[in-house]
Amino acid sequence: MNRDATLRSDVVSSHSVVGAPCWVSLTARDQEAAEEFYGAVLGWRFRTTRLMDRFRIAYAQGVPVAGIAAVASMWQMAVSWTPYFAVSAADDAVARGQERGGTTAVGPISFPTGRAALMADRDGAVFGIWEGQLFSGWESWRRAAPAFVRLHTRNAFDAAIFYGEVLRWATSEPGCCEVHYDGDEVVLRSDGDVVARIHSGAVEAAPDPTIRPHWQIHFAVTDVEACMKAALEHGGSVQGEVSEFEAVLRDPDGAQFTVTSRSER
Numbered sequence: 001m002n003r004d005a006t007l008r009s010d011v012v013s014s015h016s017v018v019g020a021p022c023w024v025s026l027t028a029r030d031q032e033a034a035e036e037f038y039g040a041v042l043g044w045r046f047r048t049t050r051l052m053d054r055f056r057i058a059y060a061q062g063v064p065v066a067g068i069a070a071v072a073s074m075w076q077m078a079v080s081w082t083p084y085f086a087v088s089a090a091d092d093a094v095a096r097g098q099e100r101g102g103t104t105a106v107g108p109i110s111f112p113t114g115r116a117a118l119m120a121d122r123d124g125a126v127f128g129i130w131e132g133q134l135f136s137g138w139e140s141w142r143r144a145a146p147a148f149v150r151l152h153t154r155n156a157f158d159a160a161i162f163y164g165e166v167l168r169w170a171t172s173e174p175g176c177c178e179v180h181y182d183g184d185e186v187v188l189r190s191d192g193d194v195v196a197r198i199h200s201g202a203v204e205a206a207p208d209p210t211i212r213p214h215w216q217i218h219f220a221v222t223d224v225e226a227c228m229k230a231a232l233e234h235g236g237s238v239q240g241e242v243s244e245f246e247a248v249l250r251d252p253d254g255a256q257f258t259v260t261s262r263s264e265r
Contacts, residue, residue: 019167019177020190021149022086022134022141024066024217027079029253031056031070033235037251038068041230041259042219065145079253081217082118083149083196084128085167090115093129097121097166121162123154123204123213129167142193147220147260149196153213156200160186163198218246218258227259 028034031054035046044058044065058066087093090108094117098104105126107117114132121127134141153159160179164170169188170179177195180187188196202213221227228238228247235252242248245261 016175017086017134017177017190018088018173018175019169020086020188020195021083021146022130023084023128024081024146024149025084025128026066026068026081026255028068028070028251028255029079031068033252034068034070037231037234037236040234041227041236041249042221060144063140063144065141078126079255080126080214081255081257082126082128083146083215083217084116084130086134087129087131087167088173090117090129090131093117093131093166093168094119097162100162100165102162102166121153121159121213123159123202125151125153125159125213125215127215142195145219147218147262148194150216150218150258151196151198151213152202152216153198153200154202154204156184156186156198159198159213216248216256216258218260220262221259222262224259224261 026034026038035044035056038044038058039046042058042060044060046056046058046068049055049057054070056068057064058068094104094108097119101122103120105118105120108115108129108131109117111132114130116128116130118126118128151159151163160169164179167177169177178189180189182197184200186198187194188198203211204213224242224244224247228242228249231238231249231251237250239248239250239256245263246258248256248258250256
C-alpha cells in the first residue's frame with residue numbers, strides 16, 4: 001500500500017474491519033487509457049505510488065478509492081476489477097482458503113504497510129486479501145468508493161460458508177462482519193452497513209465471463225445516466241438493462257463494473 005497513506009491521521013488497520021471489503025483494484029492493459037476513462041466516468045484523479053511503476057492510486061474528493069495496475073499483458077492476467085477483503089493474518093487466511101478448495105495465484109507478499117494475496121474460491125471467482133494499514137480511514141473509503149460488492153456464484157449459501165471460514169465472518173473475532181439472509185441472497189454487514197452480497201445463479205463453465213462466478217464492484221455515483229453517457233463517449237459500453245438507479249458498464253479493455261445511485265445505497 002501507499003507509504004504516504006501512513007501519514008494520514010484517519011488510517012486504520014485491517015484488524016478493525018475483519019472480513020469486510022477494504023479496497024478494489026483494476027488490472028488493466030493501458031494505464032493512460034484507463035485513467036482517461038475512469039476520470040471521465042467517475043471523476044477520479046490519479047497519483048503515482050512507490051509500490052511499482054505500473055500502479056496508480058485513484059482519488060475521489062481527495063480520498064484514495066481504488067488502484068489501477070497496468071500489468072494484464074505483462075503478467076498474462078485477465079482485465080478485471082477485484083475486491084480485497086481485510087484479514088488479521090494473510091498467511092492464515094490463505095491457508096484456510098487452500099484447505100477448503102480455494103487456490104492462490106499470488107502471495108502472500110509483503111509491502112511497506114502490510115501483506116496481500118490474490119486468490120480464487122472453489123468456483124473460480126477471484127478476490128484478494130489484505131493484512132495491514134488501509135489506504136485511508138475505512139469509513140472515508142466507504143463514503144467515497146463502492147456502494148458494495150456482489151458475488152455472482154453457483155450457490156450463494158455454499159459460497160457464504162467458504163468465505164465465512166476464510167475471512168472469519170460471524171465469528172467472535174473483534175470487528176468481524178455479520179451474515180444475514182435476504183431472500184435468495186446472502187448479505188454481509190459491517191457495523192450495520194451492507195458491504196457485500198452473494199447471489200446464486202452463475203454458471204461455472206459458461207463461456208461468457210460475466211455469467212461465470214465473479215465479484216462485481218458497485219460504485220456509488222450521483223448521476224447514473226451521466227456515467228453511462230461518459231462511458232460511451234470514451235470507448236466503453238453499457239451492458240443489459242439499465243435504470244435511473246443502476247447500470248452495468250464495461251471499460252474499453254472489457255473490465256465490467258456497476259454504477260449505482262447513491263440514493264439506493
